[in-house]
Amino acid sequence: MIKPFEPDLVYYEPGALDYPLGKELVARFQSMKIPVRPTTSHNQVTGLPGETPLDKYRIAKRTLVIGVKKSLKFEQSKPSAEYAIPLATGCMGHCHYCYLQTTLGKRPYIRIYVNLDEIFSQAEKYIQERAPEITRFEAACTSDPVGIEHISGSLYKTIEFMGKQPLGRLRFVTKYANVESLLNADHKGHTRFRFSINADYVVKHFEPGTSPLPDRIEAAGKVAEAGYPLGFIIAPIMSFSGWKEQYQALLKKLSNRLPEVDDLTFELITHRYTQSAKRVIEERYPKTKLDMDDEKRRKKWGPYGRIKYVYPKEQMDEIKDFMHRTISTYFPRAEILYFT
Numbered sequence: 246m247i248k249p250f251e252p253d254l255v256y257y258e259p260g261a262l263d264y265p266l267g268k269e270l271v272a273r274f275q276s277m278k279i280p281v282r283p284t285t286s287h288n289q290v291t292g293l294p295g296e297t298p299l300d301k302y303r304i305a306k307r308t309l310v311i312g313v314k315k316s317l318k319f320e321q322s323k324p325s326a327e328y329a330i331p332l333a334t335g336c337m338g339h340c341h342y343c344y345l346q347t348t349l350g351k352r353p354y355i356r357i358y359v360n361l362d363e364i365f366s367q368a369e370k371y372i373q374e375r376a377p378e379i380t381r382f383e384a385a386c387t388s389d390p391v392g393i394e395h396i397s398g399s400l401y402k403t404i405e406f407m408g409k410q411p412l413g414r415l416r417f418v419t420k421y422a423n424v425e426s427l428l429n430a431d432h433k434g435h436t437r438f439r440f441s442i443n444a445d446y447v448v449k450h451f452e453p454g455t456s457p458l459p460d461r462i463e464a465a466g467k468v469a470e471a472g473y474p475l476g477f478i479i480a481p482i483m484s485f486s487g488w489k490e491q492y493q494a495l496l497k498k499l500s501n502r503l504p505e506v507d508d509l510t511f512e513l514i515t516h517r518y519t520q521s522a523k524r525v526i527e528e529r530y531p532k533t534k535l536d537m538d539d540e541k542r543r544k545k546w547g548p549y550g551r552i553k554y555v556y557p558k559e560q561m562d563e564i565k566d567f568m569h570r571t572i573s574t575y576f577p578r579a580e581i582l583y584f585t
């Protein structure tokens with residue numbers, strides 16, 4: 246089990262002290278003798294130590310901002326949920342391919358929102374607007390909420406809040422195994438707990454700073470035993486020497502640990518990148534073994550004219566066929582939500 250993350254440096258927005266969680270966190274880090282400084286706004290977090298952009302990036306990943314979510318207009322999160330519920334941004338993990346590299350740009354620090362009651366009231370409004378339809382909220386669009394749960398406790402509260410909403414559902418995904426504090430939450434089956442898993446090769450080379458795979462699998466077993474609807478995201482699926490054996494071994498290990506569950510989903514996403522992501526990744530992880538050879542890829546136009554570099558069609562078909570067959574061998578009752 247990896248050591249739970251603690252920041253090296255903490256900032257707080259003054260408004261955060263108007264909320265119990267804000268006060269509690271500031272007091273907690275002060276008592277731990279971690280430097281705690283006020284900042285007028287998270288956009289004004291300046292003076293982060295570090296000589297080079299790379300140093301600054303690494304230090305920012307170990308910096309926490311205790312903040313208030315001012316705009317309560319939730320982003321959309323199609324297709325797997327209607328809205329992104331904002332609990333935090335940023336993550337202490339160092340996954341080379343992480344989408345936050347580009348979406349958070351130059352602000353990769355971790356920001357926790359402390360005005361949870363306001364966030365929950367807004368979620369209730371969205372639920373009412375769509376009644377009698379179910380409204381789904383995704384909590385992992387901008388961070389890994391399980392990774393920082395030992396600091397914020399926000400996910401537990403959100404799970405219990407959603408348990409009380411007949412028409413509200415929560416979902417999130419994690420690469421962290423510290424799930425103990427969430428096992429007793431009164432979820433009422435309204436939260437789908439998903440784990441991001443991958444072949445040993447991918448976890449070993451591209452996911453530093455996250456929980457080891459055996460710990461994630463063990464955590465998934467506990468989550469299933471706690472009665473949560475469970476899901477797995479296998480992403481990014483990569484084609485490397487021995488990929489079939491490794492993905493098969495992964496699914497076998499998973500099936501050995503999981504109890505019989507009725508409600509199990511898989512989401513499958515192959516590796517892809519944009520040119521801007523490639524530039525950022527090469528700058529931040531100069532020794533990465535990530536295969537981003539444009540010559541070996543097919544160009545796929547996405548929204549806003551962005552070009553994604555995906556595997557060629559034959560390779561995609563082979564991966565899709567293999568993953569579908571292997572999942573149905575080990576998990577005949579599971580639902581594969583999508584392959585992309």
Ligand code: SF4
Nearest residue numbers: 336338339340343420
């Ligand atoms: S754990 Fe998830 S959010 Fe964190 S760095 Fe890795 S991919 Fe990004």
